[in-house]
Amino acid sequence: MTRAAVAVAGLVALVAAGCEKPLKPGDPVRGLTAAQRDRFTRGKVVFDSAFTPQTGLGPLFNSTGCGECHEDPAKGGFGDEVEVHAAAFRGGVCDPLVQEGGFVIQQHTIPALKQALGIDSEPFPPSATGRAMRTTPVLFGRGLLDLVPDSVILSYADPDDRNHDGIRGRPNRAVDGRLGRFGRKAFIATLDEFNAGAFVAEMGITDPAQPTEENIGGRPIPAGVDSVPDPEITQEQLDLTNDFVRFLAPPTPARLDATGRRGRELFSQIGCAACHIPTLRTGDSPVAALRHREFAAYTDLLLHDMGPDLADICLGRATPSQFRTEPLIDLRDAQRFLHDGRATTPEQAIEAHGGEAAGARDRFKALPPADRAALTAFLKSL
Amino acid sequence: MRYLPRAAALAAILVTPALTSAPVQPSTYTYRGTVHTVQPRAGSLELITGVGFALRLVQMRAVAATRIEKAGVAIALADLKPGDIVRADCRRTSLGLVADRIIEIDGTAAR
Numbered sequence: 001m002t003r004a005a006v007a008v009a010g011l012v013a014l015v016a017a018g019c020e021k022p023l024k025p026g027d028p029v030r031g032l033t034a035a036q037r038d039r040f041t042r043g044k045v046v047f048d049s050a051f052t053p054q055t056g057l058g059p060l061f062n063s064t065g066c067g068e069c070h071e072d073p074a075k076g077g078f079g080d081e082v083e084v085h086a087a088a089f090r091g092g093v094c095d096p097l098v099q100e101g102g103f104v105i106q107q108h109t110i111p112a113l114k115q116a117l118g119i120d121s122e123p124f125p126p127s128a129t130g131r132a133m134r135t136t137p138v139l140f141g142r143g144l145l146d147l148v149p150d151s152v153i154l155s156y157a158d159p160d161d162r163n164h165d166g167i168r169g170r171p172n173r174a175v176d177g178r179l180g181r182f183g184r185k186a187f188i189a190t191l192d193e194f195n196a197g198a199f200v201a202e203m204g205i206t207d208p209a210q211p212t213e214e215n216i217g218g219r220p221i222p223a224g225v226d227s228v229p230d231p232e233i234t235q236e237q238l239d240l241t242n243d244f245v246r247f248l249a250p251p252t253p254a255r256l257d258a259t260g261r262r263g264r265e266l267f268s269q270i271g272c273a274a275c276h277i278p279t280l281r282t283g284d285s286p287v288a289a290l291r292h293r294e295f296a297a298y299t300d301l302l303l304h305d306m307g308p309d310l311a312d313i314c315l316g317r318a319t320p321s322q323f324r325t326e327p328l329i330d331l332r333d334a335q336r337f338l339h340d341g342r343a344t345t346p347e348q349a350i351e352a353h354g355g356e357a358a359g360a361r362d363r364f365k366a367l368p369p370a371d372r373a374a375l376t377a378f379l380k381s382l
Numbered sequence: 383m384r385y386l387p388r389a390a391a392l393a394a395i396l397v398t399p400a401l402t403s404a405p406v407q408p409s410t411y412t413y414r415g416t417v418h419t420v421q422p423r424a425g426s427l428e429l430i431t432g433v434g435f436a437l438r439l440v441q442m443r444a445v446a447a448t449r450i451e452k453a454g455v456a457i458a459l460a461d462l463k464p465g466d467i468v469r470a471d472c473r474r475t476s477l478g479l480v481a482d483r484i485i486e487i488d489g490t491a492a493r
Contacts, residue, residue, distance in 0.1 A: 099418075176416075177467040197436040210432065214436065316416075
């Protein structure tokens, strides 16, 4: 091949890459095989199923299906539901209140449980020391976050603030000690476990990974209330759901104009990018489309102290005021911000940052209005 | 009488698959979890285990023969405290789960 031919081929490749259709919310990642696309499609059906008491729902539940909450602007997206969590933090040790039904406080009961116990929701645990509200997180790009090597996450940790920048990222640990990365407190080690646990904790659907129902505020389920044999979904249904979630792509960020580019610069300059690490890279995977992929993550997946005003519950090694850096994925479609949805605009969310983020927050507040608007425009491009 | 051996053989053929296909209960169990409670006098321990947000408690007993260790050194049940991460090798007995060995794991090296 002549040099000219090589140059032309390179140009064609560049143009083709530039012309790639942007990925929309709910799209699968590029490069899946036909078999993987088929599993994505079939998994979406399970994800979007509505369960009933006859198919295993409850006895306690927050929702009738995954897609009931993760739905906006596409399946796997945000939701307007806000759920309740509770835990007890005593002497520096976190108790997730398993003996009282666990830290997810389900807001609904099936009719048979209501008839048996006269309750409409799970009783709030009496020994809780904290209560938390949790919005429905977007699931786009979670399959990529799942594959970021532990070593990469730990490389950003600085629990003793050795570089004296005031930022002390710390890893959380799952109950068995593995590095946590999912959930607002980074308490869950893997995406598959997040999904398997969500079937049980959010819908009361037991699965092969967790085949036992939760107790009712510490009491056993009354006889005759739950007659569906456990597990209530099959391994194949669970695997399909996992593949649907795993293959959900992060939407392509919008093209930036001059204002957006200025905002992106400011995002780094004022210190947001110290925790919201702009890009992460996945490690090895049997799925070629997810393997060694660089993507816009805007997180370090570590815990940071966010100050007393945002504090709510502990979880694992996360104290009440420590939260995992939220990935800034599909921020343009978010209607509410922060873990509990208290902010209705990105500006409000930034201004509510405290603790380790107080410096970045103060620098944001000190920016001229045009620069604040530019930073906000950049965030809304994500 | 001559049909008796044949009948016995037929019965054996019919019964054997039923016996071998019955679910085999494991005799030992290994749990990895966070210590929830420790009661040294009662010799009991509760671990938080589970999957994702769906956590469960596992109760077990430590007996005189239970080896409890940390970094290869023997420790007492009373040395364990809530929040510690352990691996427990147990077997089911008429008393419930009994631990043969409990190892405290350094959570930072537990991946």
